[in-house]
Amino acid sequence: MIPLFDLTRQYLKLRGEILDAIDKVVSSGRVILGKNVSEFEREIADFIGVRCAIGVSSGTDALILAMKALNVKQGDVVVTTPYTFIASASCATWAGGLPSFIDVDLRTMNIDLDRLESVIKGEEGGINPKRIKAVVAVHLFGRTLDLDRLNRIQEELGIPVVEDVAQAMGAEWRMEDGSLKKAGSVGKISILSFFPTKNLGAYGDAGAILTNDEELCERLRMLRAHGSRIKYEHEELGMNARLDEIQAAILRIKFRHLEEWNERRIEVARKYGELFKEAGLDEKMEWPEPVDGFKGHVFHQFVVRFKEANFRERVIEAFKKREIGYAIYYPKPLHLQKVFEYLGYKEGDFPNAEELSKTTLALPIFPEIRDDEIEEVVNVIKNALEG
Ligand SMILES: Cc1ncc(COP(=O)(O)O)c(C=O)c1O
Numbered sequence: 001m002i003p004l005f006d007l008t009r010q011y012l013k014l015r016g017e018i019l020d021a022i023d024k025v026v027s028s029g030r031v032i033l034g035k036n037v038s039e040f041e042r043e044i045a046d047f048i049g050v051r052c053a054i055g056v057s058s059g060t061d062a063l064i065l066a067m068k069a070l071n072v073k074q075g076d077v078v079v080t081t082p083y084t085f086i087a088s089a090s091c092a093t094w095a096g097g098l099p100s101f102i103d104v105d106l107r108t109m110n111i112d113l114d115r116l117e118s119v120i121k122g123e124e125g126g127i128n129p130k131r132i133k134a135v136v137a138v139h140l141f142g143r144t145l146d147l148d149r150l151n152r153i154q155e156e157l158g159i160p161v162v163e164d165v166a167q168a169m170g171a172e173w174r175m176e177d178g179s180l181k182k183a184g185s186v187g188k189i190s191i192l193s194f195f196p197t198k199n200l201g202a203y204g205d206a207g208a209i210l211t212n213d214e215e216l217c218e219r220l221r222m223l224r225a226h227g228s229r230i231k232y233e234h235e236e237l238g239m240n241a242r243l244d245e246i247q248a249a250i251l252r253i254k255f256r257h258l259e260e261w262n263e264r265r266i267e268v269a270r271k272y273g274e275l276f277k278e279a280g281l282d283e284k285m286e287w288p289e290p291v292d293g294f295k296g297h298v299f300h301q302f303v304v305r306f307k308e309a310n311f312r313e314r315v316i317e318a319f320k321k322r323e324i325g326y327a328i329y330y331p332k333p334l335h336l337q338k339v340f341e342y343l344g345y346k347e348g349d350f351p352n353a354e355e356l357s358k359t360t361l362a363l364p365i366f367p368e369i370r371d372d373e374i375e376e377v378v379n380v381i382k383n384a385l386e387g
Pocket of ligand 1 (some may be wrong): 058059060061084085087088138164166167193194195205206207290
């Protein structure tokens, strides 16, 4: 059996250290907002290159808090991609606003930034630019969006950007001035998820919020804990959305390996690409290539696109027989979800997102996957598509 993702292989290597860290937290008696949370916050802020990081209970809560901190209210529009995890859009609804979608680019699978810019400038219909309060920019599957352009949207067009870095911790972008920046360093607010399968994953739910803005930082810290700065003084409506001290202790151990794990993911993606090419599969499918010179894609998922819809079914059948793990991200784009029916979208509104939902497949990828397993996955695909 070749799993899509394997939590156990990684755990077995770190088991002693992790059990020890959990034991220390519990023995200390300080299990909420202790030193592991504050030190982890410092470590990830330094790593991403922002002033402030706030550990929270999940990526979803991080997004909802980001919307609250940007004062998204009834009637406000939050623009995002229809081809992502539900939380990138539902956060707007939770804050009382309205999610609005812009189609993705077929190759990068990320939101089409040309369309986004022209919608904000009012050059395209569909969304009233005056009502746009924020953009949730998702670095999907680990591929960094153009950070120079996100910066321009924010600075020149005046729309705050919330970078959704749930799937792209450690991903980079080479800026126009030649410097390297990390995904999450540009947005007015950025969010991370440490869901167990993420590139940096906890053993439960966990997330973080990032910002360079001191005022927002303080407000978000307060919103994370019932809108309170001083015990039993509540300034505004907040949540219980704290990062757990045990999860923080685990994340600090795993964080030391993140760069090496991301490098291995990139190597795995490169190997898949080489083997696909050798097998002549470029006529039947497309796959994401690593970016030269910097970590422009950290392959949280390795998502390929088949050139004919029935190819996917054939490969899935073969994977089932050979017990190879796979996933479809995402089988139904967000504009067609029942929960967003009230937004009034219909089939055909976002053809690229719809096309991807019918033709893509996520293949096994995790740092501990062996080369012979990658070879086997490629062989099974090759045989399934032959003839
Ligand atoms: C793009 C994206 N945004 C937000 C989230 C929400 O994160 P969480 O599961 O930690 O709530 C996830 C994933 O799980 C995600 O993939």
